[in-house]
Amino acid sequence: xxxxxxxxxxxxxxxxxxxxxxxxxxxxxxxxxxxxxxxxxxxxxxxxxxxxxxxxxxxxxxxxxxxxxxxxxxxxxxxxxxxxxxxxxxxxxxxxxxxxxxxxxxxxxxxxxxxxxxxxxxxxxxxxxxxxxxxxxxxxxxxxxxxxxxxxxxxxxxxxxxxxxxxxxxxxxxxxxxxxxxxxxxxxxxxxxxxxxxxxxxxxxxxxxxxxxxxxxxxxxxxxxxxxxxxxxxxxxxxxxxxxxxxxxxxxxxxxxxxxxxxxxxxxxxxxxxxxxxxxxxxxxxxxxxxxxxxxxxxxxxxxxxxxxxxxxxxxxxxxxxxxxxxx
Ligand code: AMP
Ligand code: TRP
Numbered sequence: 126x127x128x129x130x131x132x133x134x135x136x137x138x139x140x141x142x143x144x145x146x147x148x149x150x151x152x153x154x155x156x157x158x159x160x161x162x163x164x165x166x167x168x169x170x171x172x173x174x175x176x177x178x179x180x181x182x183x184x185x186x187x188x189x190x191x192x193x194x195x196x197x198x199x200x201x202x203x204x205x206x207x208x209x210x211x212x213x214x215x216x217x218x219x220x221x222x223x224x225x226x227x228x229x230x231x232x233x234x235x236x237x238x239x240x241x242x243x244x245x246x247x248x249x250x251x252x253x254x255x256x257x258x259x260x261x262x263x264x265x266x267x268x269x270x271x272x273x274x275x276x277x278x279x280x281x282x283x284x285x286x287x288x289x290x291x292x293x294x295x296x297x298x299x300x301x302x303x304x305x306x307x308x309x310x311x312x313x314x315x316x317x318x319x320x321x322x323x324x325x326x327x328x329x330x331x332x333x334x335x336x337x338x339x340x341x342x343x344x345x346x347x348x349x350x351x352x353x354x355x356x357x358x359x360x361x362x363x364x365x366x367x368x369x370x371x372x373x374x375x376x377x378x379x380x381x382x383x384x385x386x387x388x389x390x391x392x393x394x395x396x397x398x399x400x401x402x403x404x405x406x407x408x409x410x411x412x413x414x415x416x417x418x419x420x421x422x423x424x425x426x427x428x429x430x431x432x433x434x435x436x437x438x439x440x441x442x443x444x445x446x447x448x449x450x451x452x453x
Contacts, residue, residue, distance in 0.1 A: 129158045130263040130297075132165035132205065132254075134320075135182035136174075139189050140328040141401075142318035145305025145372045146269030152194040154267060154300075160200035161261050161432060162190055167205050167212060167253060171246040172236070184416065187425055189331060192412035203428030205257065210436030214256035215249070217443060218282055221289075222252050226281070230274055255279035260436050262295040270306040271317060273299060290446045305372040311345040314361035332409055335402045342366075342398045353385035353393050363390065370397050373404045 131151060133143060151162055164186045169179060183204055190202055205211050227233065230251050237243035246253075251274075258266055258279050266276055276299035283294040310316045310327040318328045326341040333341070347362040355378050357364045370393075371378045385393045415421050444450050 126157065126159045127264040128262060128295075129154050129160040129265045129267060130163070130258050130261045131161075131267050132163040132168070132257055133186050133190075134169045135164050135166050135179060135186045136169050136320050137178070137182050137185065138320040138328065138330045139186060139332075140308075140318055140320060140330050141369060142269060142305075142308035142328070143320075144193065144331055145308055145369070146271075146302060147267060148190070148193045148195075149305065149372075150267035150300060150302060151190070151200070154265070155196060155199045158265065160195075161263075161435075162195055162200055162202050163205050163257060163432075164190075164203070165205045165254075165257065168250060171244060171250050184421065188412050188416040188421055189408070191415055191421070191424070192408045193331075197424045197428065201428045201431045203425055203432045207425070207429035208260075208433045208436050210260050210433070210440050211253065211256055213440060214260050214436075214443060215253040217447065217449075218252045218256050218259070218286075219249055221286055222249075222255075222278070222282060224248075226278065227251065230278070232271070232275070251275045251278050252282070255282050258297050259283055259294045260439050261432070262435075262439065263297045264295060265300050266297050267300040269308075270301055273301070293443060293446045302372070304368050304378075308369060309361065309365040311341055311365075314346060314365045329401060329405075331405055332412060333405070335398075338401050338405070339398045342394050342401065345394070347390050351389050353388065353390065354382055363393075366394070366397060370400060374400050 131147060133139065133147065151160065154160055164183050166179065166183055187202060187204070191197065195202060227248055233248055233250065236247055254275050255278060259282070268276065276297070280296050283296045286293050287296070308318045310318050310322060311329070312324050312327040320328070322328060326344050329338055329341055345362060345366060347366070348360050350360065353363060353367070354360060355364045355367050367378050367381055370376070370381055445452065
Protein backbone atom coordinates (compact mmCIF):
# COMPACT_ATOMS: atom_id res chain seq x y z
CA UNK A 126 0.00 0.00 0.00
CA UNK A 127 1.25 3.45 -0.84
CA UNK A 128 1.79 5.85 2.02
CA UNK A 129 0.12 9.26 2.21
CA UNK A 130 1.15 12.19 4.40
CA UNK A 131 -0.30 15.67 4.73
CA UNK A 132 -0.69 18.43 7.26
CA UNK A 133 -2.72 21.52 8.05
CA UNK A 134 -1.59 24.41 10.24
CA UNK A 135 -3.57 24.98 13.44
CA UNK A 136 -4.20 28.64 12.82
CA UNK A 137 -8.00 28.85 12.97
CA UNK A 138 -10.64 29.53 10.32
CA UNK A 139 -10.30 26.29 8.34
CA UNK A 140 -12.14 27.23 5.16
CA UNK A 141 -13.61 25.85 1.96
CA UNK A 142 -10.21 26.13 0.24
CA UNK A 143 -8.62 23.89 2.87
CA UNK A 144 -11.53 21.49 2.55
CA UNK A 145 -11.79 21.29 -1.23
CA UNK A 146 -8.05 21.53 -1.86
CA UNK A 147 -6.80 19.19 0.84
CA UNK A 148 -9.17 17.65 3.41
CA UNK A 149 -11.50 16.07 0.86
CA UNK A 150 -8.54 14.22 -0.61
CA UNK A 151 -7.52 13.00 2.86
CA UNK A 152 -10.83 11.16 3.11
CA UNK A 153 -10.77 9.82 -0.45
CA UNK A 154 -7.35 8.27 -0.01
CA UNK A 155 -8.03 6.41 3.24
CA UNK A 156 -9.45 3.23 1.83
CA UNK A 157 -6.56 2.16 -0.35
CA UNK A 158 -3.59 3.99 1.18
CA UNK A 159 -1.79 4.03 4.48
CA UNK A 160 -2.58 7.60 5.55
CA UNK A 161 -0.87 9.84 8.08
CA UNK A 162 -2.44 13.22 8.82
CA UNK A 163 -0.69 15.76 10.96
CA UNK A 164 -1.57 19.01 12.67
CA UNK A 165 1.57 21.01 11.98
CA UNK A 166 1.91 23.19 15.07
CA UNK A 167 5.66 23.70 14.55
CA UNK A 168 4.85 25.33 11.23
CA UNK A 169 2.29 27.56 12.90
CA UNK A 170 4.92 29.17 15.16
CA UNK A 171 6.81 30.53 12.14
CA UNK A 172 4.54 33.51 12.74
CA UNK A 173 3.61 34.80 16.22
CA UNK A 174 0.98 32.72 18.06
CA UNK A 175 -0.81 33.14 21.34
CA UNK A 176 0.05 29.94 23.30
CA UNK A 177 -3.48 29.43 24.66
CA UNK A 178 -5.07 29.97 21.28
CA UNK A 179 -2.56 27.73 19.54
CA UNK A 180 -3.45 24.83 21.78
CA UNK A 181 -7.15 25.34 21.14
CA UNK A 182 -6.55 25.54 17.41
CA UNK A 183 -4.65 22.25 17.47
CA UNK A 184 -7.74 20.53 18.84
CA UNK A 185 -9.99 22.47 16.43
CA UNK A 186 -8.11 21.12 13.43
CA UNK A 187 -7.93 17.61 14.87
CA UNK A 188 -11.70 17.63 15.41
CA UNK A 189 -12.24 18.96 11.90
CA UNK A 190 -10.12 16.18 10.42
CA UNK A 191 -12.45 13.67 12.05
CA UNK A 192 -15.56 15.72 11.27
CA UNK A 193 -14.88 15.74 7.51
CA UNK A 194 -14.47 11.98 7.62
CA UNK A 195 -10.88 11.09 8.46
CA UNK A 196 -11.27 7.77 10.25
CA UNK A 197 -8.74 7.10 13.03
CA UNK A 198 -9.25 3.37 12.53
CA UNK A 199 -7.82 3.72 9.05
CA UNK A 200 -5.54 6.75 9.32
CA UNK A 201 -2.96 8.01 11.79
CA UNK A 202 -3.86 11.46 13.15
CA UNK A 203 -1.38 13.28 15.38
CA UNK A 204 0.24 16.57 16.38
CA UNK A 205 3.62 17.35 14.79
CA UNK A 206 5.40 18.50 17.96
CA UNK A 207 4.51 15.20 19.68
CA UNK A 208 7.02 13.47 17.38
CA UNK A 209 10.54 14.86 17.80
CA UNK A 210 11.74 13.41 14.48
CA UNK A 211 10.22 16.32 12.54
CA UNK A 212 12.48 18.95 14.06
CA UNK A 213 15.43 16.55 14.08
CA UNK A 214 15.18 15.66 10.41
CA UNK A 215 14.41 19.30 9.64
CA UNK A 216 17.89 20.20 10.85
CA UNK A 217 19.56 17.53 8.72
CA UNK A 218 17.67 18.76 5.67
CA UNK A 219 18.56 22.39 6.44
CA UNK A 220 22.19 21.40 6.14
CA UNK A 221 21.47 20.08 2.64
CA UNK A 222 19.41 22.96 1.30
CA UNK A 223 20.70 26.32 0.13
CA UNK A 224 19.69 29.85 1.05
CA UNK A 225 19.37 30.49 -2.69
CA UNK A 226 16.67 27.89 -3.28
CA UNK A 227 14.77 28.91 -0.15
CA UNK A 228 14.85 32.57 -1.23
CA UNK A 229 12.92 31.56 -4.35
CA UNK A 230 9.94 30.18 -2.41
CA UNK A 231 6.95 32.38 -3.22
CA UNK A 232 5.22 31.74 0.12
CA UNK A 233 8.26 33.09 1.96
CA UNK A 234 8.43 36.07 -0.34
CA UNK A 235 4.72 36.80 0.27
CA UNK A 236 4.88 36.36 4.03
CA UNK A 237 8.05 38.39 4.52
CA UNK A 238 7.08 41.16 2.10
CA UNK A 239 7.30 44.68 3.53
CA UNK A 240 8.88 43.37 6.74
CA UNK A 241 12.25 44.57 7.92
CA UNK A 242 13.17 41.17 9.22
CA UNK A 243 11.56 37.73 9.20
CA UNK A 244 12.02 34.78 11.58
CA UNK A 245 14.57 32.24 10.36
CA UNK A 246 11.85 29.60 10.82
CA UNK A 247 9.69 31.33 8.22
CA UNK A 248 12.61 31.04 5.80
CA UNK A 249 13.24 27.35 6.55
CA UNK A 250 9.49 26.50 6.72
CA UNK A 251 9.61 24.49 3.47
CA UNK A 252 12.53 22.43 4.81
CA UNK A 253 10.53 21.44 7.88
CA UNK A 254 7.67 20.55 5.55
CA UNK A 255 10.05 18.34 3.56
CA UNK A 256 11.10 16.69 6.82
CA UNK A 257 7.44 15.97 7.66
CA UNK A 258 7.02 14.20 4.36
CA UNK A 259 10.35 12.34 4.14
CA UNK A 260 10.18 11.17 7.76
CA UNK A 261 7.40 8.74 6.82
CA UNK A 262 8.71 7.40 3.49
CA UNK A 263 5.72 9.13 1.92
CA UNK A 264 4.66 8.30 -1.65
CA UNK A 265 1.77 10.74 -2.06
CA UNK A 266 1.13 14.22 -0.60
CA UNK A 267 -2.43 15.54 -1.05
CA UNK A 268 -2.33 19.36 -0.92
CA UNK A 269 -3.73 22.48 -2.55
CA UNK A 270 -2.01 24.01 -5.58
CA UNK A 271 -0.30 26.66 -3.46
CA UNK A 272 2.02 23.95 -2.08
CA UNK A 273 3.39 22.81 -5.46
CA UNK A 274 6.67 24.67 -5.08
CA UNK A 275 7.22 23.23 -1.60
CA UNK A 276 6.60 19.70 -2.86
CA UNK A 277 9.14 20.27 -5.65
CA UNK A 278 11.71 21.40 -3.08
CA UNK A 279 11.01 18.30 -1.00
CA UNK A 280 11.58 16.09 -4.05
CA UNK A 281 14.81 17.94 -4.90
CA UNK A 282 16.12 17.47 -1.37
CA UNK A 283 15.27 13.75 -1.36
CA UNK A 284 16.93 13.17 -4.73
CA UNK A 285 19.96 15.26 -3.76
CA UNK A 286 20.53 13.34 -0.55
CA UNK A 287 19.87 9.96 -2.17
CA UNK A 288 22.59 10.77 -4.73
CA UNK A 289 25.06 12.13 -2.20
CA UNK A 290 24.61 9.48 0.50
CA UNK A 291 23.18 5.98 0.39
CA UNK A 292 19.57 5.92 -0.82
CA UNK A 293 17.84 7.33 2.22
CA UNK A 294 14.46 8.73 1.20
CA UNK A 295 11.41 7.83 -0.86
CA UNK A 296 10.83 10.57 -3.45
CA UNK A 297 7.20 11.69 -2.96
CA UNK A 298 4.66 13.10 -5.37
CA UNK A 299 2.07 15.84 -4.85
CA UNK A 300 -1.60 15.08 -5.45
CA UNK A 301 -3.88 17.93 -6.46
CA UNK A 302 -7.65 18.08 -6.97
CA UNK A 303 -9.09 19.02 -10.36
CA UNK A 304 -11.82 21.19 -8.86
CA UNK A 305 -10.93 22.91 -5.61
CA UNK A 306 -7.13 22.86 -5.86
CA UNK A 307 -7.19 26.63 -5.68
CA UNK A 308 -10.26 28.25 -4.17
CA UNK A 309 -10.15 32.01 -4.51
CA UNK A 310 -11.28 34.71 -2.07
CA UNK A 311 -14.97 35.58 -2.47
CA UNK A 312 -14.35 39.33 -2.27
CA UNK A 313 -11.35 39.27 -4.61
CA UNK A 314 -11.09 36.30 -6.96
CA UNK A 315 -7.52 37.20 -7.90
CA UNK A 316 -6.33 36.17 -4.40
CA UNK A 317 -6.53 32.71 -2.85
CA UNK A 318 -9.02 32.14 -0.05
CA UNK A 319 -6.98 32.42 3.13
CA UNK A 320 -7.34 31.92 6.87
CA UNK A 321 -5.82 35.26 7.70
CA UNK A 322 -7.59 37.72 5.38
CA UNK A 323 -9.21 40.52 7.36
CA UNK A 324 -12.58 40.44 5.60
CA UNK A 325 -14.49 37.44 7.01
CA UNK A 326 -16.69 37.47 3.89
CA UNK A 327 -13.63 36.64 1.78
CA UNK A 328 -13.88 33.04 3.00
CA UNK A 329 -16.38 30.45 4.14
CA UNK A 330 -15.13 28.72 7.24
CA UNK A 331 -16.26 25.14 7.72
CA UNK A 332 -18.01 26.08 10.95
CA UNK A 333 -19.76 29.22 9.70
CA UNK A 334 -23.45 29.64 10.52
CA UNK A 335 -25.88 29.39 7.57
CA UNK A 336 -26.68 33.12 7.85
CA UNK A 337 -22.98 33.99 7.53
CA UNK A 338 -22.57 31.60 4.57
CA UNK A 339 -25.53 33.24 2.88
CA UNK A 340 -24.17 36.73 3.41
CA UNK A 341 -20.68 35.84 2.13
CA UNK A 342 -21.94 34.14 -1.01
CA UNK A 343 -24.56 36.77 -1.84
CA UNK A 344 -21.87 39.47 -1.46
CA UNK A 345 -19.28 37.55 -3.52
CA UNK A 346 -17.68 39.55 -6.31
CA UNK A 347 -18.84 38.62 -9.83
CA UNK A 348 -19.11 40.78 -12.94
CA UNK A 349 -21.76 42.87 -14.66
CA UNK A 350 -22.43 40.45 -17.53
CA UNK A 351 -24.90 38.25 -15.65
CA UNK A 352 -24.01 35.08 -17.58
CA UNK A 353 -23.11 31.96 -15.60
CA UNK A 354 -20.12 30.78 -17.58
CA UNK A 355 -16.69 29.43 -16.62
CA UNK A 356 -13.98 31.79 -17.89
CA UNK A 357 -11.14 32.23 -15.40
CA UNK A 358 -9.46 35.03 -17.37
CA UNK A 359 -12.43 37.30 -17.94
CA UNK A 360 -14.89 36.12 -15.28
CA UNK A 361 -12.76 34.98 -12.31
CA UNK A 362 -15.50 35.62 -9.71
CA UNK A 363 -18.27 33.50 -11.21
CA UNK A 364 -15.68 30.90 -12.30
CA UNK A 365 -14.56 30.51 -8.69
CA UNK A 366 -18.17 30.11 -7.54
CA UNK A 367 -18.78 27.55 -10.29
CA UNK A 368 -15.73 25.56 -9.14
CA UNK A 369 -16.95 25.61 -5.56
CA UNK A 370 -20.48 24.58 -6.59
CA UNK A 371 -19.11 21.77 -8.74
CA UNK A 372 -16.70 20.48 -6.09
CA UNK A 373 -19.40 20.48 -3.39
CA UNK A 374 -22.21 18.99 -5.47
CA UNK A 375 -20.34 16.67 -7.82
CA UNK A 376 -22.16 18.28 -10.78
CA UNK A 377 -19.80 19.12 -13.66
CA UNK A 378 -19.17 22.74 -14.56
CA UNK A 379 -20.67 22.22 -18.02
CA UNK A 380 -23.88 20.85 -16.50
CA UNK A 381 -24.04 23.80 -14.14
CA UNK A 382 -23.59 26.24 -17.02
CA UNK A 383 -26.48 24.55 -18.79
CA UNK A 384 -28.64 24.55 -15.66
CA UNK A 385 -28.24 28.31 -15.21
CA UNK A 386 -28.47 29.33 -18.85
CA UNK A 387 -30.73 32.35 -19.11
CA UNK A 388 -30.81 32.81 -15.34
CA UNK A 389 -28.97 35.53 -13.45
CA UNK A 390 -26.32 35.37 -10.74
CA UNK A 391 -29.00 35.79 -8.04
CA UNK A 392 -30.59 32.39 -8.70
CA UNK A 393 -27.20 30.75 -9.02
CA UNK A 394 -25.96 32.21 -5.76
CA UNK A 395 -29.13 31.26 -3.87
CA UNK A 396 -28.68 27.65 -4.93
CA UNK A 397 -24.98 27.74 -4.08
CA UNK A 398 -25.89 28.92 -0.57
CA UNK A 399 -28.16 25.89 -0.21
CA UNK A 400 -25.56 23.46 -1.55
CA UNK A 401 -22.88 24.88 0.76
CA UNK A 402 -25.04 24.91 3.88
CA UNK A 403 -26.11 21.34 3.18
CA UNK A 404 -22.53 20.15 2.62
CA UNK A 405 -21.21 21.78 5.79
CA UNK A 406 -24.06 20.93 8.19
CA UNK A 407 -22.99 17.31 8.90
CA UNK A 408 -19.37 18.43 9.32
CA UNK A 409 -20.38 21.01 11.90
CA UNK A 410 -22.60 18.54 13.75
CA UNK A 411 -19.87 15.91 14.01
CA UNK A 412 -17.36 18.58 15.01
CA UNK A 413 -19.52 19.71 17.93
CA UNK A 414 -19.80 16.10 19.06
CA UNK A 415 -16.09 15.40 19.26
CA UNK A 416 -14.33 18.70 19.79
CA UNK A 417 -14.37 18.54 23.57
CA UNK A 418 -14.33 14.76 23.94
CA UNK A 419 -11.73 12.67 25.72
CA UNK A 420 -11.84 10.42 22.65
CA UNK A 421 -10.17 13.13 20.60
CA UNK A 422 -7.21 13.32 22.99
CA UNK A 423 -6.88 9.53 22.99
CA UNK A 424 -6.89 9.44 19.19
CA UNK A 425 -4.08 12.02 19.06
CA UNK A 426 -1.99 10.23 21.68
CA UNK A 427 -2.40 6.92 19.94
CA UNK A 428 -1.62 8.57 16.59
CA UNK A 429 1.56 10.15 17.97
CA UNK A 430 2.80 6.78 19.28
CA UNK A 431 2.23 5.13 15.90
CA UNK A 432 3.82 8.02 13.98
CA UNK A 433 6.79 8.09 16.33
CA UNK A 434 7.51 4.40 15.76
CA UNK A 435 7.79 5.01 12.01
CA UNK A 436 9.76 8.25 12.50
CA UNK A 437 12.33 6.59 14.75
CA UNK A 438 13.10 3.98 12.11
CA UNK A 439 13.67 6.66 9.50
CA UNK A 440 15.87 8.69 11.85
CA UNK A 441 17.98 5.61 12.62
CA UNK A 442 18.49 5.14 8.87
CA UNK A 443 19.31 8.82 8.37
CA UNK A 444 21.86 8.81 11.18
CA UNK A 445 23.43 5.63 9.85
CA UNK A 446 23.70 6.96 6.29
CA UNK A 447 25.05 10.33 7.44
CA UNK A 448 27.46 8.88 10.01
CA UNK A 449 25.76 10.73 12.86
CA UNK A 450 26.09 9.45 16.44
CA UNK A 451 27.79 6.25 17.53
CA UNK A 452 25.89 3.87 15.27
CA UNK A 453 23.56 1.05 16.27
P1 AMP B 1 -2.79 25.76 5.46
O1 AMP B 1 -4.02 26.43 5.85
O2 AMP B 1 -1.83 26.71 4.82
O3 AMP B 1 -2.18 24.90 6.52
O4 AMP B 1 -3.23 24.77 4.30
C1 AMP B 1 -3.77 23.49 4.52
C2 AMP B 1 -4.07 22.84 3.19
O5 AMP B 1 -5.10 23.55 2.50
C3 AMP B 1 -2.88 22.79 2.22
O6 AMP B 1 -2.91 21.56 1.52
C4 AMP B 1 -3.15 23.93 1.28
O7 AMP B 1 -2.57 23.73 0.01
C5 AMP B 1 -4.66 23.91 1.19
N1 AMP B 1 -5.20 25.23 0.86
C6 AMP B 1 -5.04 26.39 1.58
N2 AMP B 1 -5.67 27.41 0.99
C7 AMP B 1 -6.27 26.90 -0.13
C8 AMP B 1 -7.10 27.47 -1.17
N3 AMP B 1 -7.46 28.75 -1.16
N4 AMP B 1 -7.53 26.65 -2.16
C9 AMP B 1 -7.19 25.33 -2.16
N5 AMP B 1 -6.41 24.75 -1.22
C10 AMP B 1 -5.97 25.51 -0.22
N1 TRP C 1 2.77 23.99 4.26
C1 TRP C 1 1.47 23.39 4.31
C2 TRP C 1 0.44 24.51 4.15
O1 TRP C 1 0.64 25.62 4.52
C3 TRP C 1 1.23 22.64 5.59
C4 TRP C 1 2.17 21.50 5.72
C5 TRP C 1 3.22 21.40 6.60
C6 TRP C 1 2.16 20.30 4.98
N2 TRP C 1 3.84 20.20 6.46
C7 TRP C 1 3.24 19.50 5.47
C8 TRP C 1 1.37 19.82 3.94
C9 TRP C 1 3.54 18.26 4.93
C10 TRP C 1 1.67 18.57 3.41
C11 TRP C 1 2.75 17.79 3.90
O2 TRP C 1 -0.60 24.26 3.68
